[in-house]
Amino acid sequence: MAEVVPTDERAPTVVVDDLHVVYRVFGAGTGGKGTAPAALRRLVRRQSSPVLREVHAIRGISFTSYHGESVGLIGRNGSGKSTLLKAIAGLLPPTKGAVFTDGQPSLLGVNAALMNDLTGERNVVLGCLAMGMTPAEVKEKYDSIVEFSGIGEFIDLPMRTYSSGMGSRLRFAIAAAKKHDVLLIDEALATGDAEFRRRSEERIRELRDEAGTVFLVSHGLDVITATCDRAIWLEKGEIKMDDDAATVVKAYIADTGG
Numbered sequence: 010m011a012e013v014v015p016t017d018e019r020a021p022t023v024v025v026d027d028l029h030v031v032y033r034v035f036g037a038g039t040g041g042k043g044t045a046p047a048a049l050r051r052l053v054r055r056q057s058s059p060v061l062r063e064v065h066a067i068r069g070i071s072f073t074s075y076h077g078e079s080v081g082l083i084g085r086n087g088s089g090k091s092t093l094l095k096a097i098a099g100l101l102p103p104t105k106g107a108v109f110t111d112g113q114p115s116l117l118g119v120n121a122a123l124m125n126d127l128t129g130e131r132n133v134v135l136g137c138l139a140m141g142m143t144p145a146e147v148k149e150k151y152d153s154i155v156e157f158s159g160i161g162e163f164i165d166l167p168m169r170t171y172s173s174g175m176g177s178r179l180r181f182a183i184a185a186a187k188k189h190d191v192l193l194i195d196e197a198l199a200t201g202d203a204e205f206r207r208r209s210e211e212r213i214r215e216l217r218d219e220a221g222t223v224f225l226v227s228h229g230l231d232v233i234t235a236t237c238d239r240a241i242w243l244e245k246g247e248i249k250m251d252d253d254a255a256t257v258v259k260a261y262i263a264d265t266g267g
């Protein structure tokens with residue numbers, strides 16, 4: 010996309026235009042699928058009969074987000090939230106339609122690629138370099154990242170010794186050390202404790218105020234209302250509602266019972 014020059018505070022950061030994402034999966038053939046006798050029969054007859062199945066995860070979504078917005082994505086399991094984030098990040102190609110972004114989108118997931126066998130310290134350095142920081146910037150940010158993560162002396166131990174909460178705290182601390190044009194966060198705050206969540210929510214607001222756009226996928230509706238000014242409710246790959254966060258969360262709770 011041609012570079013978008015912001016002309017006012019409402020300059021768009023992400024434009025999603027009639028987006029469709031279809032996963033193509035090779036599965037077992039039909040005919041008694043899923044039962045033990047059928048599986049055994051296929052094994053004995055050496056039948057694999059793979060069949061291409063399609064999962065239409067995103068079905069014609071369009072919206073625009075703007076500088077300084079933080080947008081919560083909510084919806085039931087399998088409604089397409091993570092798929093939408095990956096498509097915005099450029100990790101999944103649209104089957105139809107398009108995603109335009111102004112600036113570099115960065116996806117922060119609980120599975121962000123940190124190395125389990127390396128210490129937290131090495132991961133901080135590598136993670137920062139991977140985000141494009143210079144060694145001097147890494148040096149400058151290092152202490153604040155470790156402090157934010159609250160990992161303490163575990164920073165000298167390999168990451169495989171961390172609890173899942175500690176791992177996601179470190180990932181969030183690394184990602185949040187950089188100013189992002191478009192930051193995409195997938196449930197990263199789910200495993201942190203209350204104090205860490207409070208600090209993370211504060212940092213998300215700061216990132217948003219630094220004129221970037223934050224997208225946050227969460228099942229924690231309180232996190233969405235505390236952090237986001239807008240929410241998009243997905244259902245079966247379509248937008249059911251797109252409005253200010255409090256309004257959407259209220260409607261979602263009324264529909265699902267929370």
Ligand SMILES: Nc1ncnc2c1ncn2[C@@H]1O[C@H](COP(=O)(O)OP(=O)(O)OP(=O)(O)O)[C@@H](O)[C@H]1O
Pocket residue numbers: 032033034064065066084085086087088089090091092093
């Ligand atoms: N790699 C994949 N291959 C095939 N189908 C997939 C894949 N990833 C997701 N899907 C399917 O796409 C649909 C949307 O999944 P997605 O993970 O985006 O939903 P979600 O709203 O993020 O769910 P959750 O709240 O459970 O994390 C689901 O039907 C899911 O089964």
